[in-house]
C-alpha cells in the first residue's frame with residue numbers, strides 16, 4: 001500500500017495509509033469522482049475562511065508559529081534553495097542569517113519524521129517574521145516583491161492548506177481537511193482541536209465580529225484553486241470543477 005503526501009517526499013504512516021484506503025473505498029462513485037488519475041472529493045466544498053492575519057489575535061498563535069513546514073520536493077525545493085539565504089538577508093534582522101549559514105536552513109528531527117524540513121527558530125518556522133504588527137511568511141513577501149509566484153517558492157504544503165492531496169495506489173486524492181479526513185491528513189488535528197479557519201465551531205466565544213467573519217467562509221476549493229491551476233494547468237482544474245456540483 002503506497003501513499004505519499006503530494007508535494008513532499010513524505011510517506012503516510014501505516015495507520016494513515018489504511019485510513020485513506022478505507023475513505024476512498026467508502027466514497028468512490030458517491031462523493032469522490034474519478035477524472036483521469038485524480039480522485040476529486042466533494043469535501044472540497046467544505047467552508048473555510050483563511051483569516052490568517054487575525055489568527056494570532058484569536059487563537060494566540062497561527063499555524064506558522066510553534067511549528068515548521070512539511071518537507072519540499074522537486075522544482076519547488078530547487079527554486080526555494082536558490083533564494084533561501086537572500087530571503088533571510090532581506091527580511092530578518094536578527095541572528096537567523098548567521099545561524100542558517102552555520103547549520104543550514106533545513107533540519108531533520110523526530111518532529112520532521114526525519115525528512116529535511118525548514119528549521120525552527122525560537123520554536124517558530126525560520127521564515128516567519130513580524131512586519132507592521134502582523135506575522136507574515138517572508139518567503140511569500142519576497143516572492144511578491146520579486147515577481148515570483150509564491151505558490152512556486154513557498155513550501156507546497158504551506159500553500160496547499162486547507163486542501164489535502166494524497167498520491168496512492170487508487171489515484172491522486174484531492175480533498176480538504178474535514179472531520180473525516182483528519183484521520184489521514186497531513187494537517188492532523190487542525191479540524192477537531194485547533195483553528196476556526198477550517199472549523200467555525202472552534203471560533204472562541206465573544207470573538208469580535210470582524211475576525212473569522214461568517215461571510216468569509218467559502219468552499220475550501222476556492223482557497224486552493226489557483227495553486228492547483230499553477231501546477232496542473234487551467235484545463236485540468238476546469239475538469240475538476242465539472243465534478244464539484246456547487247461550483248458555478
Ligand code: SF4
Pocket residue numbers: 063064068069118125126127128129136137138139140154155158
Ligand atoms: S514557510 Fe512561510 S507559510 Fe510555511 S510555515 Fe514558514 S512562515 Fe509559514
